[in-house]
Amino acid sequence: MGENTLQKQFDSVADRRENMFFLLSSGAPRRIERLGSMMDVYPTLLEALGYRLDGGRAGLGRSFLSEGATLVETHGQETASRIIERNYALAEWLWRDPGK
Numbered sequence: 001m002g003e004n005t006l007q008k009q010f011d012s013v014a015d016r017r018e019n020m021f022f023l024l025s026s027g028a029p030r031r032i033e034r035l036g037s038m039m040d041v042y043p044t045l046l047e048a049l050g051y052r053l054d055g056g057r058a059g060l061g062r063s064f065l066s067e068g069a070t071l072v073e074t075h076g077q078e079t080a081s082r083i084i085e086r087n088y089a090l091a092e093w094l095w096r097d098p099g100k
Contacts, residue, residue: 004095019036019037019038019041021041021044021064023044023045023048025048032064032065034064034070034073035070035072035073035077036061036062036064036070036071036072036073037061037070037071037072037080039059039060039061039071040061040062040063040064040070040071041061041064042058042059042061043056043057043058043059043061043062043063043066044061044063044064044065046058046063047063047065047066048065053066055068056068071083
C-alpha cells in the first residue's frame, strides 16, 4: 500500500489541523469541541437525524452527541492512527481509489 501523497503537507501543519463539521437545525446553536475523527461524523449525522444508536456507535465512529468516548479520546491521535494503519485490510479499504 502506498503512502498518502499529501503526507508531507499534512505533517507540516499537524499541530494546527482541525476538522470542522456543521449541523444546521432549528435548535439553539452550540459548539461541541471534542477529540475525534471523520469516522465520528457518520454516527453524529445518524443521531442528529433521529436514529437511535447503541452507545452512539456506528461503523468505527462514535457520535459527538453521545456521552461515550471516541477512539481518539480513548487512545489519542497517534495510537488511533496506528490502530487503523496496522489493520492493513481496513486501511487499504479506507484509502482505496473509489474510481477503481
